[in-house]
Amino acid sequence: GDSVTQMEGPVTLSEEAFLTINCTYTATGYPSLFWYVQYPGEGLQLLLKATKADDKGSNKGFEATYRKETTSFHLEKGSVQVSDSAVYFCALSPSGGGNKLTFGTGTQLKVEL
């Protein structure tokens, strides 16, 4: 079945540091890929998405590129802020339409001054 593997946390960075959170997936065909973020005390919200190979999703300074050849969708940000502290989830929806999402286990990010 479909699965998503992401790097374990917590990840602790200083403000303005470069962020990478690794995500790889296993799925048949061409799934859509997502990063969701969960801020403390809030619900999951979509951060960015990519629906086909080589697409780059971007939002709020975060980027991720859909790499079919390496089955990866790594999340990056050039300069993190304290307000980016949250839990980040990589997820996929199957080819042909999104009936349900399969999530990774989440990576907690803590950004310090």
Next chain:
Amino acid sequence: DTGVSQDPRHKITKRGQNVTFRCDPISEHNRLYWYRQTLGQGPEFLTYFQNEAQLEKSRLLSDRFSAERPKGSFSTLEIQRTEQGDSAMYLCASSLGGSTTGELFFGEGSRLTVL
């Protein structure tokens, strides 16, 4: 607030009791999903509805769990004879049918603690 709302936000119950959670999706969304999230894990799919029809159920959804969406608007998730292993955050999400990108809009969740 026009987002997905869930009630109650927290529920503490004793083992063996029944509990019910309610989800009100975004009004124009015809798809509604239930997920379960335990500590340190990502959300796991339980079931989903398109309008009032329950189209898919996960094997995680034992016979003690039942979900309904009687009028294609709000949904309820009932757990009968709760067990300590049912302790988790129950998440509801909604989406527009016909979307091919799978974007879901989540509520803040209902946290269940079974003593």
